[in-house]
Amino acid sequence: MSKKNYLFHGDFVTARPEPGELTVYENAYALVRDGVLEEITLIKPSVGDDVIEVDWKGKLIIPAFSDVHLHAVQYVTTGLGYDKELLPWLTDYTFPEEARFAGRDYAARVFADLVYDLWSCGTLHSSIFSSINTDATVLLAEKLVGAGLSAYVGKVNMDRNGGIDLEETTEESIRETLRYLDLMAPFESSGVKPILTPRFAPSCTPELMRWLGDLSVKRKLPVQSHANENLDEIEWVKSLFPDSRDYMSVYHDFDLLPERGTVMAHCIYNTDEELEMMRERDILVAHCPASNANIASGIMPSTYMIDKGIRIGLGSDIGGGNRLFMGYHMSSAMKHSRLRWALTDRSSRIISFAEAFWMGTFAGGSFFGKTGALIPDYSFDALVIDDGRLSRYRPLDVLERLQRFIFVGDDRDIVARYRGGEFLPEPNVMVK
């Protein structure tokens, strides 16, 4: 289906490649050709008959959200077990739940809801952990394609420390990873792609890590994993990989940090050498503030890392994090930065609203191609916000309206979603 051309009218706000700066175009016009933004102008341009006009006058139009770290198979247990820390939470709640996804019916029901809710929340791009089960992973990819969403979907690799029901042998893990890559190939053109997903260093033997690293290099495959989330976890990694300098080096030593092709979740407790490694390889850090609070992990030093030039997106980290709406995570990132300042170092810098919005749109979006900002030459992936219920009392400026949507609003306020310029209809959630 060939793309159409559109002229959108509304109040636009966008982050830019540099954090800390938002641009507003009030009562403006965005010309989109073949799915790509050509320009935004304050004066209505004269366009030909090949351009369809779409009038969202008085509505906010913002870049679509990107959620760069979540676990699809924890959607049911989201909100449960937050009386525990990471490691007992994993063994008591998370691993037993993930084992249920060996059953196709269960997986189909949960994934249908998750994909619907991602759409509903305006999260048009996401980097997702599935389970070790290949068929469930492919089913999730199918549902994302069906909804028109873009995503990386990872079959989890886990050949140790998963418990009886959630472990593969190394040989199974290798065989299933290759099968998963074959089954994912047909989705590539739709924007749903595979990503190598060693769960975290303690879940994978060195043999499996070596094989995955070689595969990443050979096939130029991206990688997602976890690092430096919890102090006990870091000690555990040290004892499992005594030859690696630190946690990040474990992945590096196995060639699992492809340049500009890695999402690393959490990264709370980093050495300066690890930060330098992140910057140098242009790793996308998935900052997951809600999860890091729920299971008592800590607060990532976001401004310190931004100021070092590290790219930071936001992750809902469902089910460690408890809500999908990325506005919740932008506001959580701001709150936690302020708490870190108040509790540990009042000479440090707190993140601004503009930086939090940048994380959840531009920075996260950068993992999915030219998206995440309403700037020329970028894919027009956008949300239309009817903030009428939040701004009817007196005139607010466009930036104030955006702040109210992020802090006070939710998915109810999103009235349209566009990907590559095309309207994304409500997904069909009927389970086949």
Added chain:
Amino acid sequence: MSKKNYLFHGDFVTARPEPGELTVYENAYALVRDGVLEEITLIKPSVGDDVIEVDWKGKLIIPAFSDVHLHAVQYVTTGLGYDKELLPWLTDYTFPEEARFAGRDYAARVFADLVYDLWSCGTLHSSIFSSINTDATVLLAEKLVGAGLSAYVGKVNMDRNGGIDLEETTEESIRETLRYLDLMAPFESSGVKPILTPRFAPSCTPELMRWLGDLSVKRKLPVQSHANENLDEIEWVKSLFPDSRDYMSVYHDFDLLPERGTVMAHCIYNTDEELEMMRERDILVAHCPASNANIASGIMPSTYMIDKGIRIGLGSDIGGGNRLFMGYHMSSAMKHSRLRWALTDRSSRIISFAEAFWMGTFAGGSFFGKTGALIPDYSFDALVIDDGRLSRYRPLDVLERLQRFIFVGDDRDIVARYRGGEFLPEPNVMVK
């Protein structure tokens, strides 16, 4: 109108007077006579024709929420200005907005929405700051009465440091307080009552504080205010009241801490002497975690205070806090307790889910009479939660369903609200 008797059927969960313990009655029956809970039984009791059966089988039934600290006149600016700390946030955003409530039309529109949203979120009890404007304050009380909600509503006293548009003379403040008390008298039977509201120590001259303290003693009036929210604020109070031992003592020295009749918001940075004063006078502390993060105040040591026997409710602190839904504040209280643990003292105790739920129901409710728990002899003030969308995947137990509602759900899941046994219909938000 005489009360009716009811037999409610559903899955009940309640906090109890002691924090840390929730009780579940699954598939049970609650007998309510004249608005008061008589008993909850697992076997359906035989009742006479005078009892109406209400079937909420399969739905959660929980105590109504209490929000013990919010500013009605900051509803419009909620979500704005969180790039600032308390004192500049007050002068740049909050005070100019509050001055707008001198206009009756503006006040009527905002309060109609606020009261509707309190109802929608299941907050049936609240302790509210209005503005210095008496007429706006009475208008707010009228709207609460109209919606069938219970509340304390305070005309704010502020005879210094409010800026040009938001200050009374001492004489005006006294005169208007008396007028407000007269105008509030007719509402008393409906459960909407006056509360003396010196904004915070820096806003009131010693002369006004003295007069308010005498009035509280003479007329047995409750008091609400702020204390120990921010380090700069505490220094300021020290310089304004050099003769008082500490911040809480300022209120104490002016007889503004009536026993069991005081709500004190924030209380983050307390001395042990202040904590002892809170316990000894049975002050209700309004813990406002969302607000305390948004404007970079800090984290109240909730478990330390609970373990000292201090009564702690939850406050949305609209507009420093950004959402009305009390589930948001229960989860924020849990998160922040975990962050405090992780960042400052890993030998401390973190609050449990049961304690957070206790704060937002039983402890907060204790300020409004015998409410906040589904226990015999307490007013049946309850919410019915249809958690179907959150629990349809596989059987979850009742406590897990409650956790999911609090962490993942919102006002959309509340399908009925009862106060004193009676169904509360949707408020009429038409502005007269």
